[in-house]
Amino acid sequence: MKKIVTILGARPQFVKAAVLSRVISEHNVIEEVIVHTGQHYDNNMSMVFFEEMKIPVPKYNLNINGLSHGAMTGQMLTKIEEVLAFEKPDAVVVYGDTNSTLAGALAAQKMGIKVIHIEAGLRSYNMSMPEEVNRILTDRISNLLLCPTQTAIDNLEKEGFANHNIKVVKSGDIMKDAVEFYGAMSDEKATVLQNENLEPNNFVLATIHRQENTDDIVALKGIFEGLTKIHQTKKVVMPLHPRTKSVLEKNKLRYPITFIDPVGYFDMLALLKNCALVVTDSGGLQKEAFFNKKPCVIAREETEWVELVTHGFATLVGSNAQKMQEAYQLHSNKNHDFSVSLYGDKVGETIYQEIKKLIIQKE
Incomplete structure (x- = not known):
């Protein structure tokens, strides 16, 4: 063999x-x-x-x-x-x-x-x-x-x-196959919605962890200012990455969004399935948002998944708070056709x- x-x-x-x-x-x-x-x-x-x-x-x-x-x-x-x-x-x-x-x-x-x-x-x-x-x-x-x-x-x-x-x-x-396989399992195994008292389609899921953002305090502040503005309209929920948490604590930065502990994969899929929109600097989560039929605001200056941007499913905003808020409004008011096969x-x-x-x- x-x-x-x-x-x-x-x-x-x-x-x-x-x-x-x-x-x-x-x-x-x-x-x-x-x-x-x-x-x-x-x-x-x-x-x-x-x-x-x-x-x-x-x-x-x-x-x-x-x-x-x-x-x-x-x-x-x-x-x-x-x-x-x-x-x-x-x-x-x-x-x-x-x-x-x-x-x-x-x-x-x-x-x-x-x-x-x-x-x-x-x-x-x-x-x-x-x-x-x-x-x-x-x-x-x-x-x-x-x-x-x-x-x-x-x-x-x-x-x-x-x-x-x-x-x-x-x-x-290959992530498309994984999301389809585990998506069905997450319905039975995920508990995060109940634990955090989250209502479907009534929150924004955010994840920030990339070194280019956490090591640049100006960029990090810009991102969190944007998330705070969104939070005034719709609840922002962030599973807080240890690196991001450390930088926030070290610089005594506090923001009025909903921070939760890091979650496992089933809970993350449940958050993706039930959120209204995703804000992230993660490469993988950009695609998983698409697989779960959610628009995405990307807190980076570039993305490897350019087809998400060119087809209008995602918007690059970097660390600009104003651009982030505008992208959130754009996607919130837009009907996306997720039936297109990209992957x-x-x-x-x-x-x-x-x-x-x-x-x-x-x-």
């Missing part, structure tokens, strides 16, 4: 990878070994997390976290290389743009093992973002690039990938078939 090693480093990657793991298990032709680098330490990722989410438990947990980018990536490279030397896989699968993604791709390619990059081709064109560096380098050293959108395909074409011996495929966005269907199966083609050759 052929074998793949999947490298994961953050909770959202586990949610996405679970889609492909289920398809692999159903076909029973390829063995999958999962490695958790430990990059994002997360109290929510206990055994209960894996059991409730129906996610395979990693065979390896490298427990590498809390280090600088260089130290973290270097230690991952060493440890992943040891795992690959022992497991001898036919290919390594990596997701997205974390340090774990780059370390997994580098370790595999240097050992002559094929690299498969899921969520390939995304670009913010902001090289100050560590994620942008990771995704560009990972794309260049991969053998199979599975792109979620036509925009991602176009990005690779502009960068001359037609001149490289790398297969590029428009697979669709494919049965994406997990499509990705599985492409992996199978890559590693299972006819004798």
